Amino acid sequence: MASNSNNPMTEAEDRFVTAWGQMGSAWGISRTxxxxxxxxxITxxxxxxDDIMARLEISRGNASMSLRALVDWGIVLRTHKRGDRKEYFxxxxxxxxxxxxxxxxxxKREVEPLIASLHEIRDVSTKSGADSEAIExxxxxxxxxxxxxxxIELLVQRFVSPSGEGLEAAAMLLQPSGQRGSEREGDGAGEDRP
Amino acid sequence: MASNSNNPMTEAEDRFVTAWGQMGSAWGISRTxxxxxxxxxITxxxxxxDDIMARLEISRGNASMSLRALVDWGIVLRTHKRGDRKEYFxxxxxxxxxxxxxxxxxxKREVEPLIASLHEIRDVSTKSGADSEAIExxxxxxxxxxxxxxxIELLVQRFVSPSGEGLEAAAMLLQPSGQRGSEREGDGAGEDRP
DNA sequence: GGTTGTTTTCAGAAAATACTGAAAACCGTG
DNA sequence: CACGGTTTTCAGTATTTTCTGAAAACAACC
Incomplete structure (x- = not known):
């Protein structure tokens, strides 16, 4: 991260970037x-x-690849500004x-392939015909x-994927009593800047 | 994996080891x-x-560390056999x-620290006092x-962690209608063979 | 306390992953 | 279709992660 400005805003952003990066790498996503x-x-x-390269001090290539991956994941969108040839994200x-x-x-990327493998494995060991106790x-x-x-696949599909609602409802539903304070998570973050 | 025996049992095991290893590394756990x-x-x-070293073709050091980590995670247990000094797992x-x-x-390892960081970050940006629209x-x-x-933390704690039941029940509960065929997941894995 | 069988540790080596930078591809324009 | 601005690609390099092997620590036994 470039900025060392003592602006508390920027500091908060940097901290968040770092924390999120760490979490990501713990879950098998490249830190960058x-x-x-x-x-x-967060911004x-x-x-x-170029903004991203500058702020994160990474190369153009790296920025390009990371952005593409994020777009593939569907959590970042490409935009444009009139009269500007550059792409924005x-x-x-x-x-x-x-x-x-x-x-x-x-x-899709990790669970489904595993299930497929498990099916194959089942076939291998089932087809073998033999059935000692060990094989059973x-x-x-x-x-x-x-x-x-x-x-898991089914649950995820039902609650996370398709129509839209789901996780929220489930979450609420599964969590009867009070205990949460100030948030308003319904609409999510909002702020659609123009 | 050492074994190349054409024993279908062994082959199935090897395949499973490979598949599970891949999944692990996709989720940030060392493949080994x-x-x-x-x-x-699976066995x-x-x-x-030594069994593990041989079968997986890894060094003693690696085996030792991996086993310790698995024990720490609480998904592998140490045992002993009478009259044998070695440890078994x-x-x-x-x-x-x-x-x-x-x-x-x-x-515990990844979500809780993140929450802690988020709290700190909140403090940093809240304490700053300022409140432009951007800061809001x-x-x-x-x-x-x-x-x-x-x-997430709450849900996990309620359904996965403490008393024992939970996930199963939740799973069943959340999955009203038919759609699944042959399995019998109720009792969970079961098979405590003697 | 010495001997032997076993497990742990850890510095250095090897392997896997991620990053860079420059060249190539793209693309709207004149 | 040549040109400037922009994005993508990818061989080579750097960083991080994982693994090895041998030495040190343990532990039961005599």
């Missing part, structure tokens, strides 16, 4: 990609590649939309995994 | 650690360090217990994140 997202989200502005500002996109994407046990374990991951 | 876990889970046996076989341990641990918007975004992550 997470940082770019953090920057776009809420439409930034161009904005982060999806609604938190729930963002959460949905992330979860949906990870499901093995098959049972695979079945269990298939079951749990298919369940 | 996930593979060790996969091996212990269901109590294996000693078994994977938790109940899938729900395992899932709970994993989620609980990740919450910034604060609102941080609030939203705090809200969503605290909600």
């Amino acid at each position: 990609m997470a940082e770019v997202h953090a920057l776009l989200y 809420g502005d439409a930034l161009c590649t 904005v982060a999806e500002q609604d938190i729930w939309t963002m959460a949905r996109a992330i979860v949906r994407e990870r499901l 046990a093995h098959n049972a374990r695979i079945e269990n995994l298939v079951a749990i991951f298919e369940l | 650690m996930a593979e060790v876990h996969a091996l212990l889970y 269901g046996d109590a294996l000693c360090t 078994v994977a938790e076989q109940d899938i729900w217990t395992m899932a709970r341990a994993i989620v609980r641990e990740r919450l 918007a910034h604060n609102a975004r941080i609030e939203n994140l705090v809200a969503i992550f605290e909600l």
Whole structure:
């Protein structure tokens, strides 16, 4: 991060960028990609590649690739400003939309392939015909995994993916009593700057 | 993986080890650690360090560290065999217990620190006193994140962590109609063979 | 306390990942 | 279709992460 201005605003942003970057890398997302997202989200502005390069002190190539990935993930959008040839990028500002996109994407990229593998494995060990006690046990374990991951897939699809509502409702529903204070998460972040 | 025996059982195991290892690394867990876990889970046996080294073709140091980490995560247990000085390791076989341990641990390691950071950031930007429109918007975004992550924390704690039941029930509850075929996930993995 | 079998640690090596920068591709314009 | 501004690509390099192996620490035993 470039800025060392003692502006508390900027400091808060930098801190957030760092924290989000760390979280990202703990979950198998490249630190920089997470940082770019953090920057776009926390500023809420439409930034161009050069803005991002400057603020994060990264190369053009890196910025370009990270942005493309974020766009693929569906949590950052391309925009333009009239009379300006450059491309600008904005982060999806609604938190729930963002959460949905992330979860949906990870499901698709990592869970679904796993389920596919489990199916194949099941076939391999089932087809073998033999059935000692050990093989039975093995098959049972695979079945269990298939079951749990298919369940996860189903839940995610129902609550995160399709129509739109879902997670919020579920969350509310599952969380009966008080306990939360000041927020207003319904509409999510809002602020659609022009 | 060492074994290239054309034994279909072994092949299925190897495939599972590979698939689980990949999934692990996609989620920020070292591939080897996930593979060790996969091996212990899928065989269901109590294996000693040398077994694991041999089967996975890894060094003693690596095996030792991975095992320790798995034990820390609470998804692998140390055992002993009478008259044998070596330590043996078994994977938790109940899938729900395992899932709970994993989620609980990740919450603790990655979500809680993030929430802490968000709180600090909130303080930084709130304390600054100023309140232009931009700052308001910034604060609102941080609030939203705090809200969503605290909600996640709460849900996870309620459904995954403490007493024991929870996820299963929730899962069932949230999944009203038919649609799933052959499995029997109710009791969870079960199979405590003697 | 010495011996032996076993596990842990950790500095350095190897492998995997991410990043850079410059060249190539793109693209609207004149 | 040549030109300036802009984005993408990718070979090479740098950084980070993971792994190894041998030495040190343990621990049961005699």
